[in-house]
Amino acid sequence: MASYIIRRILIGIPTILALVVFSYLLIVVAPGSPFAGERPLPPDVLANIEARYGLDRPLAEQIASYVWRIVMDFDFGPSFAYQDRTVTDIVLQGFPVTLTYGFLAFLVSVLVGVTLGIVAAIRKNTWLDYLAVGISIGAQALPNFVMAPILVLVFTLWLGVLPGGGWQGGQLPYLVMPVIALSTSFMASIARITRSSMLEVLNADFILTARAMGLGFGRIIFSHALKPAMLPVVSYLGPTFVGMITGSVVIDMYFSTGGIGQFFVNAAINRDYPLIMGITILTGCLTVTFNLVVDVLYAWIDPRIRY
Amino acid sequence: MALLQTRNLSVTFSTADGPVHAVNDISFNLCRGEILAIVGESGSGKSQTAFAIMGLLARNAHAAGSVRFGGKEILGLHETSMARIRASDIAMIFQNPMTSLNPYKRISSQMTEVLRLHQGLSRREARFQCIEMLKSVNLADAEIRFEQFPHECSGGMRQRIMIAMSLLCRPRILIADEPTTALDVTIQSQIVELLKTIRQVYGTTILLITHDLGLVAGCSDRVMVMYGGRVMETGPTEEIFAAPVHPYTATLLEAVPRLDREVSELPSIPGNPPNMLGPIPEGCPFSPRCQVGDQTCFTRIPEVSRSGQRSWACLKRDKGTGHETVAGN
Amino acid sequence: MIFSVQARVDTASKVDPSDGRSLWQDSRTRFLRNHAAIGSAVLLLLICLYALLAPVASGWSGEAIDWNVLGDVQSKGRPSMETGHLFGTDELGRDIFVRTAMGTRVSLMVGVFGALVAVIVGTFYGAVSGYIGGVTDSVMMRIVDILMSIPFMFVLILLLMVFGRSVILLFVGIGLVSWLDMARIVRGQTLSLKQAEFVEHAVVTGISPLMIIGRHIIPNLLGVVVVYATLLVPNMILYESFISFLGLGVQEPNTSLGALINSGASQMQYGTLWQIGFPLFFFISTLLGFFFVGDGLRDALDPRDDQ
Numbered sequence: 001m002a003s004y005i006i007r008r009i010l011i012g013i014p015t016i017l018a019l020v021v022f023s024y025l026l027i028v029v030a031p032g033s034p035f036a037g038e039r040p041l042p043p044d045v046l047a048n049i050e051a052r053y054g055l056d057r058p059l060a061e062q063i064a065s066y067v068w069r070i071v072m073d074f075d076f077g078p079s080f081a082y083q084d085r086t087v088t089d090i091v092l093q094g095f096p097v098t099l100t101y102g103f104l105a106f107l108v109s110v111l112v113g114v115t116l117g118i119v120a121a122i123r124k125n126t127w128l129d130y131l132a133v134g135i136s137i138g139a140q141a142l143p144n145f146v147m148a149p150i151l152v153l154v155f156t157l158w159l160g161v162l163p164g165g166g167w168q169g170g171q172l173p174y175l176v177m178p179v180i181a182l183s184t185s186f187m188a189s190i191a192r193i194t195r196s197s198m199l200e201v202l203n204a205d206f207i208l209t210a211r212a213m214g215l216g217f218g219r220i221i222f223s224h225a226l227k228p229a230m231l232p233v234v235s236y237l238g239p240t241f242v243g244m245i246t247g248s249v250v251i252d253m254y255f256s257t258g259g260i261g262q263f264f265v266n267a268a269i270n271r272d273y274p275l276i277m278g279i280t281i282l283t284g285c286l287t288v289t290f291n292l293v294v295d296v297l298y299a300w301i302d303p304r305i306r307y
Numbered sequence: 308m309a310l311l312q313t314r315n316l317s318v319t320f321s322t323a324d325g326p327v328h329a330v331n332d333i334s335f336n337l338c339r340g341e342i343l344a345i346v347g348e349s350g351s352g353k354s355q356t357a358f359a360i361m362g363l364l365a366r367n368a369h370a371a372g373s374v375r376f377g378g379k380e381i382l383g384l385h386e387t388s389m390a391r392i393r394a395s396d397i398a399m400i401f402q403n404p405m406t407s408l409n410p411y412k413r414i415s416s417q418m419t420e421v422l423r424l425h426q427g428l429s430r431r432e433a434r435f436q437c438i439e440m441l442k443s444v445n446l447a448d449a450e451i452r453f454e455q456f457p458h459e460c461s462g463g464m465r466q467r468i469m470i471a472m473s474l475l476c477r478p479r480i481l482i483a484d485e486p487t488t489a490l491d492v493t494i495q496s497q498i499v500e501l502l503k504t505i506r507q508v509y510g511t512t513i514l515l516i517t518h519d520l521g522l523v524a525g526c527s528d529r530v531m532v533m534y535g536g537r538v539m540e541t542g543p544t545e546e547i548f549a550a551p552v553h554p555y556t557a558t559l560l561e562a563v564p565r566l567d568r569e570v571s572e573l574p575s576i577p578g579n580p581p582n583m584l585g586p587i588p589e590g591c592p593f594s595p596r597c598q599v600g601d602q603t604c605f606t607r608i609p610e611v612s613r614s615g616q617r618s619w620a621c622l623k624r625d626k627g628t629g630h631e632t633v634a635g636n
Numbered sequence: 637m638i639f640s641v642q643a644r645v646d647t648a649s650k651v652d653p654s655d656g657r658s659l660w661q662d663s664r665t666r667f668l669r670n671h672a673a674i675g676s677a678v679l680l681l682l683i684c685l686y687a688l689l690a691p692v693a694s695g696w697s698g699e700a701i702d703w704n705v706l707g708d709v710q711s712k713g714r715p716s717m718e719t720g721h722l723f724g725t726d727e728l729g730r731d732i733f734v735r736t737a738m739g740t741r742v743s744l745m746v747g748v749f750g751a752l753v754a755v756i757v758g759t760f761y762g763a764v765s766g767y768i769g770g771v772t773d774s775v776m777m778r779i780v781d782i783l784m785s786i787p788f789m790f791v792l793i794l795l796l797m798v799f800g801r802s803v804i805l806l807f808v809g810i811g812l813v814s815w816l817d818m819a820r821i822v823r824g825q826t827l828s829l830k831q832a833e834f835v836e837h838a839v840v841t842g843i844s845p846l847m848i849i850g851r852h853i854i855p856n857l858l859g860v861v862v863v864y865a866t867l868l869v870p871n872m873i874l875y876e877s878f879i880s881f882l883g884l885g886v887q888e889p890n891t892s893l894g895a896l897i898n899s900g901a902s903q904m905q906y907g908t909l910w911q912i913g914f915p916l917f918f919f920i921s922t923l924l925g926f927f928f929v930g931d932g933l934r935d936a937l938d939p940r941d942d943q
Contacts, residue, residue, distance in 0.1 A: 015782045023791070026798050141923040143874055145881040145894065149901035149912060157905060205406035211363055212401075213421045213472065214393035217386070223420065227411045238784075246789040249882060254901070264790070265882055268797045276794060283787045291784075303456040304410060 001299070008295055012288040017067070019284045020277075024063050027273045076278035081270040087278040090263050094252075095282070098259035100170050101251065102244040105182035109240060113187040114233060117194025121229075122221065124199065132191060139188030144247040147181035148254040165256040178251045186240045193236055198229040227301055234298050241290045245283050309336035310512055311360070311397075311480060316372035316382070318355045318364065318536075327583045329355040331536040331592075332372070337480065342506060342513040344527035344544070346520065346559075350580050352536035353516045357482045360514075361399050362389040376480075395425045398473035402485040404465035408457040415453050418472050425476045440471040443508070444501060463494035470501065474509065481505070482514045487522060499526050520563050524548055529616075532556050535581040535592025542617035552619045554599040591622065599623045666936040673932020680925040683918060687744060690737030695720050698738045699889045702729040715910050724910035727903050735891055736914050742892040743873045743922065746807055750872035753811025755865045758818025759857065763849050765819070766826030777823065780816050788813040789875070793884055801887055810875045814868060821864060825857050832856075859937045867930035870923045877919065893919040 050056050054065065069075040076087035113136075120132035142150075155177060156164040168174050201207065202225055210224045252261030260279055267275040299305045318330035330352040337343055345353040359370040362384060374382040381392060393399075401407045409417055418440075419433040428436065434453075441449035444467045457465055466486060473481060483502065487495035503526050505511050515527055523530055523544060530547050532539045532555065540553040551557040561574050578596035581588070591597070594604035600623055609620045667673060691698060702721070704712065706729040713725035715732075723732035765776035792809045799805055829835060829852075838848050877894025879885035886892045893915050900912025 011778070011782070015786070018782065019786055023794060026794060029798070137924070137927065140927060141870075141920045143878065145878060146897065146916060146919065149897065149904060150916075152901075153904055153909075153912075205401060205403060206409040208363060209401065209407045209469070210409070211390075212361060212393055212399040214390045214395060214425060215420070216390055216424075219420075219424070224409050224412070228409075242787050242789075245787055246878075249789075250878065253882060264793070265884070268793050268884060271797065276797070280787070280790045280794060283790060287787055302411065304458050 001296075004299060005292070005296060008292050012292055015288050016281065016284055020067055020070075020281055021063060023277050023280050024066065025059075027277065028059060070281070076281075077274040079267075079272055079275045081267060081272035081275065087274050090275060091260065091278055091282060094258065094260035094263050094279075097167060097170070097257055098245070098248045098252070098261065101175055101178045101182065101257065101259070102248055104175065105179045105186075105247075106240060106244050108179055109183040109186040109190055110233075110237070112183070113190025114194050114230075116187070116191040117233075118198055118221070118226075118229075120191070120195045121198035121202065122217075133195070136188040136191040136195075139184050140192075141185075142188075143185045144181045145250045145254070147184050148177070148250060151177045151181055152254075165254070167257045174255075174257070178255050178257055181254075182244060182247045182251055186243055190233055190236060190240070193232050194229065197232045198225060201225045201229045204228075231298065231301055234294060234301065237294050237297075238287075238291045242287055245286065310339045310377065311337035311514075312373070312375040313337075313356075313360070314373040314375075316356065316359060316370065316374060318352065318359050318368055318370050320365065320368045322367065322584075325584055328587050329368070329536055329583060330359065330370075331587055333533070333536075333538045335531055335538065335541060337512060337514055339479075340506065340510055340512055341528045342502070342515055342526055343529045343531060344515045344517060344523040345531045345533060346517060346523055347533035348518055348580055350583065351533040353533050354484055356533075357399065357484050357514065357516055361393060361397060361482065362386070363399070391425075394421055394473065394478060395476040396478055397480040397482065398476070398478040399482040399484065400466070400469045400473050400486055403489045404462050404469050405489065407469055408465055410457050413454060413456055414460075414468055418453070418468075418475065421472060422475050437471070437475065440475055441468065444468075444471045444474075444505075446471065462490055463497065466490060466494075466498055467501070470498075470505070474505065474511070477509060478511065480512045480514060482516070484516045485518070486515070487519070488517070495522070496525075502526060520560065532559070535588075536583065537592055538611075538620060539593065540617070540619040540621075542619075546617060552617065552624050553621050554597050554623070555593045556619075558598070591620070663936040667932055670932040670935065672928045673936075676925040676928035676932070679921060680929065683740060683922055683925065684744065686918075687737050687740040691734050694722070694731060694734050696731035696734050698730060698734040698891070700730065702731070704729075710907055713908065723914040724908070726899060726911050727906075727908070732896075732910060732914055736893075736896060736918055739891045739893040739896045739915060740918050740922065742803070742886055742890065743876060743894070743919070746803075746810060746876040746892070747869040747873040747926075749807040750810040750814065750876070751865050751868040753808055754814040754818055754868055754872075755861055757812065758815035759822050759854060759861055761815065762819035762822025762824075763826050763853050763857065766823035767830060767845060767849050767853060769827075769830070773823070777820075780819055784816050789878070792875075793879065793882075796879070796884055801884065803886060803890075806876060806879070806885055810872050813875065814871060818861075818864060818868070821860060822857055825860055826853055829853055829856055863930060863934045863937055866926060866933055870926040870930075873919075873923060873926075893922075 047056070054062055057065075066077070069077070074088055076091065079085050079087050079090060082090060116132045116136065120129045120136075123129050151162075152164050155162040162173055162176055166174055207220060207225060210220045215223070248259050249261035249264055251257060252259040252263075253265055256262070260283075263275060264279050266272070267279070313336070314334045315332050316330060316334070317328070317332055320327040320329060333352075333356065335343075345356065347353045355364070355368070358364045358368075359382070360374050362381070364370055370382055372382065373380060376392065376396065381389065384392070408414070415434065415437070418437040419428075419430065422428050422433040422436060423430070426433075438449050438453055441453060446452055446464060446467045452460060452464065452468070457468075460468065470481075470486075481502075486502070487498050490498065499522060502513055502515070506513055515522070517523060527544050529542065530544050531541045532547075532553065534555050539555045540547065540551065542552075547556060548560065551560055558574070558576050562576065564573055576596055581592050581595070590603075590605040590607055591600065591609055594600045597604060599621075604622055607622060609622045611618050611620050612624070696702070702713075702719070702725055704719070712719070713721065713729065715722055715724040721731050721733060723736060725731055726735065761776065761780075765773045792813055795809050796805060835848060835852050838852055843851075873893070876885060876892060877897065880892040880894030881898045883895070883898065886895055888895075896915035897912060897919060900908075900915055903911050
């Protein structure tokens with residue numbers, strides 16, 4: 001197991017490096033200087049700025065020193081758009097917010113989705129099943145950017161019970177809508193995956209054995225069927241996590257929660273390259289780490305996986 | 308009194324194409340300490356009979372008739388009451404040992420679970436008894452295997468483990484559904500020997516379901532031949548092999564390769580196995596393929612004839628003592 | 637009973653041997669029997685017709701501003717037959733009926749073309765990887781693994797920002813983001829096809845690998861590819877709408893469903909709910925339509941119970 005984890009980490013490192021190099025090259029290839037956009041600057045001023053940000057040195061050296069500073073000092077360089085702030089400052093401000101509601105939404109998606117899927121599977125072809133399937137099919141067509149306006153319409157404009165935006169240090173009323181908006185479509189997918197994999201597992205020979213051994217219904221579900229039925233769900237956790245991170249862009253824009261997504265879109269509009277790269281690399285690292293955890297979880301559930 | 312009495316048992320599946328009558332009106336007794344073999348081709352209803360006894364029929368199946376265990380009716384019993392009977396009174400093992408054990412759980416956890424559930428043993432006591440049972444089914448390195456996952460064991464080992472697991476609560480009846488079909492020939496004979504030993508050591512009554520006549524000859528006391536969801540013939544193994552009464556049994560036995568007889572080509576039974584879909588046929592299910600029968604066989608279901616320990620259902624072999632049923636053994 | 641144990645009836649006894657239906661005919665019958673799928677196919681057809689014909693049928697163009705309405709969109713911009721604005725107008729007095737059709741057209745186009753790009757790249761990559769096998773296969777699949785753990789939406793936004801926003805880039809970019817799953821599925825299928833006798837025969841007769849892939853492997857993958865492509869389309873639409881919702885996708889005066897939902901959402905507080913309602917309706921209907929048709933095709937081509 002330990003060697004398996006180490007091997008997975010060793011694969012993760014080049015992934016992140018590739019991401020860094022790729023995004024750096026992309027920005028170098030990009031037409032125009034990052035400072036050329038707003039108003040034309042005198043050449044000597046431009047050269048001055050570029051020197052300050054290290055843009056005049058050879059490409060390989062730029063990338064190497066960029067990576068070096070990230071690894072050693074967690075320093076992603078200065079932000080171009082937010083003049084007096086470093087990328088690290090901004091990232092440290094935004095990520096806690098995003099991770100808070102992202103983690104909650106992740107939890108809600110998995111818990112509600114799995115519960116709904118199991119209930120539908122064990123009450124197959126009853127009204128409960130049809131209801132659960134109906135909800136999960138409908139909710140698949142309700143991505144975060146559809147859910148957000150609908151929720152605001154209902155809870156803020158009509159009922160007036162929830163604030164339409166803001167963060168306030170993550171107080172409950174400010175959390176509800178971001179979490180629901182972000183989790184709905186993933187909850188639906190997880191419910192569908194759980195239902196069909198649970199039904200498949202319940203058809204397995206070893207479930208018949210368990211019944212022949214006189215095990216009760218609850219014991220069969222929880223002691224025998226749940227673990228294998230969770231395998232497809234576990235594989236879907238990676239995409240769910242990526243979906244949470246990506247969805248945070250919409251949530252931050254729509255609810256003004258002040259998370260990382262808001263900075264990302266602003267950076268994209270302002271061509272704030274260091275900030276964009278910083279966010280992309282950090283989310284990349286998070287995703288790689290998370291996928292590592294998922295792989296280990298998968299290997300733990302399925303003993304037949306060779307390390 | 309017989310340990311298990313089955314009377315007029317029928318199993319019907321409702322499918323999208325209409326009802327499928329898998330088992331039609333069969334009756335038999337299972338006596339204490341015997342090995343009864345149910346023989347038939349695939350689709351003859353032999354496995355469904357076993358599933359009906361265990362209450363393990365598929366969701367779209369319906370069983371009618373009566374199954375009495377120790378005088379108590381167990382057919383149609385509620386799932387929770389039936390669960391208490393399974394493994395502790397009647398246990399069952401299945402055809403494919405490769406898929407019958409849960410691949411995600413250690414053998415230890417699967418086995419101790421049964422004992423702890425039915426007998427409320429402590430973890431330690433359950434563990435001890437499980438390993439003892441694994442040793443008694445001649446599993447090599449029982450302690451090591453006990454802590455492994457199923458995929459780390461071979462097919463033969465897994466069937467031994469399945470047998471050990473089914474015997475944990477010392478059930479009075481063990482139903483073995485094609486226990487050797489998925490195994491190598493050498494392993495097959497080992498498992499057969501094991502079943503015989505189990506009967507000797509624990510006095511377990513065994514209902515062996517198989518299509519393999521060699522297996523039947525090797526270990527069973529009595530044979531019940533099924534075809535098209537009905538019982539064709541029942542009787543002591545030796546007598547049936549020596550002198551089959553029913554035309555189906557006779558043709559079946561002719562189709563078995565034998566070392567003591569030289570034949571250039573094995574005879575096969577002409578025609579196809581019956582289509583179980585649709586209404587129950589009015590006549591003997593074997594009549595379309597029967598060499599002996601005539602028109603009446605298509606229109607009348609033969610009553611059971613008896614002679615000594617033997618009984619059969621054939622209009623053309625009606626030389627028995629009368630028209631009584633097998634009941635009252 | 638709560639368990640979904642399948643009928644363990646010998647299926648051979650149920651099949652009438654005189655009935656020689658082909659697999660494709662069987663699939664077609666199964667698909668035609670699936671009411672949800674057929675209904676969805678009809679719905680999609682109607683949506684396509686609307687997207688194509690609405691701009692022609694309506695007296696308004698999607699870009700023209702109705703000066704009569706401007707300034708009092710809440711009351712005069714309502715959906716009405718008299719003004720000819722069947723779905724009402726947006727805050728700039730532009731006809732929603734026509735603009736929704738324009739947006740649906742863009743979304744459908746992105747969906748279909750994006751799926752096409754993904755299918756072409758993924759099928760070829762997966763078929764080559766699976767067919768060659770060995771070290772090449774493991775390296776190629778490792779690359780897929782690495783790419784899968786990158787938050788692609790961020791990279792796509794980065795691409796759009798660097799190369800400027802264009803619909804073509806959106807098509808290609810979204811397609812390139814989504815070929816990974818396709819590659820994996822096709823590879824798995826190829827691995828099993830490789831064992832087929834007709835492929836072995838082709839190998840023995842000395843046909844070149846590329847020819848075998850083109851002539852024997854890919855045609856036999858068609859079923860899987862078609863099913864997966866149908867299920868990819870709604871995902872492509874989701875991606876595009878997501879990006880357009882953020883204002884990073886299709887540019888004004890052209891529009892897409894995501895952009896329309898965004899502008900509708902920003903006007904919700906003024907009570908002009910038709911602005912968000914109609915695009916939302918078409919968005920959800922299109923997604924659900926593709927989901928049901930895709931599911932129906934999958935069930936028809938790969939019949940498995942309980943799905």
